Amino acid sequence: MRTKLFTAGFAFVLVSACGSSSSSQAKNQSANVINGAAAVAAAKPLTKDQAHAVMHERHEGMEDVGKQNKVLRRELTASAPNLSVVRGATATIARHASEATHWFPAGTGPDLGKTGAKPEIWQKPQDFGVKLHNFQVAARALDAAAKAGDLNAIKARYADIGGTCKACHDSYRTDMHH
């Protein structure tokens, strides 16, 4: 069932990318997975400059997500976490997570330049889309928990988002030394 839904979502993106319209029912059903799948389906080929710009934004964004994650761990393991620092970090992660929808268009892989993104991202767009989507959901949930302010809930959502980072990075990112 899930697989079917994801396939439908991906097919929908491909179809809509070609300019066809699709039924609104399909759109509603698969709305959740469109974000992720859209991330890797480019409407039209990017110019080299555009692709480099995306790769740069992706690199800076991902680096910032990592840094905010470190800030979060320091706060959440401290004896008295500073909630405003926590909220700043979770908001930044949530913002980057939504930006990430546009971070993986086709043609921004290792063929073009130095990147930690593996070619598998564009070979298995469906699986990658699901994993990216999971990260985006977790980022929103973490930010919501931080705004609500319950420390135990924040810690639980913090653990969740770490799992989504690792799930994707284990398959789709190489070691990159900068």
Added chain:
Amino acid sequence: MPKQRVWDLPVRLTHWLLAALIAFSWWSVKNDHVDWHIWSGIAILTLLLFRLMWGFVGSSTARFANFVRGPKHVVRYLRGDWRGIGHSPLGALSIVGLYLVTLTQVGLGLFNEDDDGLFAGPLANFLSPDTTDKIRDLHELNFKLLLGLVTLHVAAILYYRLVRGKKLTKPMITGRAATDASAGEMRPGKWWVAVICLTLAFAISRWVVAGAPLP
């Protein structure tokens, strides 16, 4: 020549466990098992702490005071003028180098964290993310040094085996080697001293894993 004891059990176990754990640390971090990598590093820390203590209160061939020698002795050894059991003055340089570089590696690892901030050494929270970024570079750089020393160590063993006809690996397994009777003999350590050293090493490692809390 009659065979006699040259390496006690704690020295041999420390040696082979270190070799295995360094290999495992390398493999685990290359295969996305960072959690195993960190625990492997903690195990290495425990071994190094034990070996440090055993170097003061262990068997005669384990004690630093009995084998760490100055350049004069190294030169004399190279001229063939050395009688003794255990580490030669030249071999001692290799031991000290490997020990210090491995200790540095573990020390850096304690403060290290990965790009994503998903995995961190137990002391990483003491430093800012910008500082741990630099620690990560140093951890990778120092590993190259460690790998170089390990290569040199293995090359030296091969050289002694193939050119000088001296077997060094087997004594490190059995603890016994054919030695000149005039070279003296090994005085073993006491088993209960080894137990105390090991207990202390574990206690210190546990404290480090807990984030080195001050009372």
